Amino acid sequence: MSLERFINKAISPWMKQEGPDSDIVLSSRIRLARNLEGDVFPLVATDEQLRAVNQQVRKHFEDDSYGNIGKLAYIDIDDLKSVEKRVLVEKHLISPNLAESPKQSGVLMSEEESVSIMVNEEDHIRIQCLFPGFQLNETLALASGLDDWIEQKVEYAFDEERGYLTSCPTNVGTGMRASVMMHLPALVLTQKMQRIIPAINQLGLVVRGIYGEGSEAQGNVFQISNQITLGKSEEDIVEDLRGVVLQLVEQEKTARMSLVETSKLQLEDRVFRSLGTLANSRIIQSKEATKCLSDVRLGIDLKLIEGISNTILNELMILTQPGFLQQYAKQSLSPDERDIRRATLIRERLKLEKNNE
Numbered sequence: 001m002s003l004e005r006f007i008n009k010a011i012s013p014w015m016k017q018e019g020p021d022s023d024i025v026l027s028s029r030i031r032l033a034r035n036l037e038g039d040v041f042p043l044v045a046t047d048e049q050l051r052a053v054n055q056q057v058r059k060h061f062e063d064d065s066y067g068n069i070g071k072l073a074y075i076d077i078d079d080l081k082s083v084e085k086r087v088l089v090e091k092h093l094i095s096p097n098l099a100e101s102p103k104q105s106g107v108l109m110s111e112e113e114s115v116s117i118m119v120n121e122e123d124h125i126r127i128q129c130l131f132p133g134f135q136l137n138e139t140l141a142l143a144s145g146l147d148d149w150i151e152q153k154v155e156y157a158f159d160e161e162r163g164y165l166t167s168c169p170t171n172v173g174t175g176m177r178a179s180v181m182m183h184l185p186a187l188v189l190t191q192k193m194q195r196i197i198p199a200i201n202q203l204g205l206v207v208r209g210i211y212g213e214g215s216e217a218q219g220n221v222f223q224i225s226n227q228i229t230l231g232k233s234e235e236d237i238v239e240d241l242r243g244v245v246l247q248l249v250e251q252e253k254t255a256r257m258s259l260v261e262t263s264k265l266q267l268e269d270r271v272f273r274s275l276g277t278l279a280n281s282r283i284i285q286s287k288e289a290t291k292c293l294s295d296v297r298l299g300i301d302l303k304l305i306e307g308i309s310n311t312i313l314n315e316l317m318i319l320t321q322p323g324f325l326q327q328y329a330k331q332s333l334s335p336d337e338r339d340i341r342r343a344t345l346i347r348e349r350l351k352l353e354k355n356n357e
Contacts, residue, residue, distance in 0.1 A: 034127070
């Protein structure tokens, strides 16, 4: 398969679109955790109990349609190869926990891959909606609509005082995690991010890496999300997050302009060195690749680099992950072999840009 066909097939359709403030906010996500009334929660359920939940959800929603997202296709996690599970994690369509689960689990997915509904992860149902750019309200509207649609066919575990009951106490209440993925290279370069993160934490929000809890911020990409789920409405949680994100967007823009005004030559040198590294390397590790991709994306956004799509960071941050590299190679690869394949894929991707000019 040619790289161009592989990219078109591998990248989720929603990722190829642009949204508001997409030069800084890469994506908006809403995730809702739900459990079924009367069924034992997944963490302590038997295989038979989990199978019953899985069959019930699948019966109600497989190949069913909701609004303009179309039909939901069901994927049985047990039927997937290890590398296929890894690819779904790298595309943010399932969690690492679901990929590692030996239990009766699955995922319902829309054709655009903007909606995925995990079955028997930490909770019976986890609804996830993803939009490009800064679209938290739109993402919440879709997630809430899906939530109501699902509740027409199944009964949720709900308490009048505590709200939705979940396996983890930190999710009790709304059961909602709202998050945005942000590219903040200028705040990192100006050493402001290290002061901003503690301030964000004090507001009841948390800053994580690209793959959520326990992951580091690769390529200056940070995930900002709510910590509090109890005592606030979904709308209030989203509004609090929106306020912080708007401030971060403005601070990142200011930091970018400051770099251009005070250190333009040094910035250009950094950006074009990184572009040269990506265009010419024969071996490149993941950490170096994401750092260089971040620099190049910054150069594109500041009009220092022309002729390269601004989606390249989004694409290659995913395509150069271990699962995708092995899927493209159609074989298992050692870490050293992945570094060689990663460099080759990036060079070929940049050549596609020149050919399409």
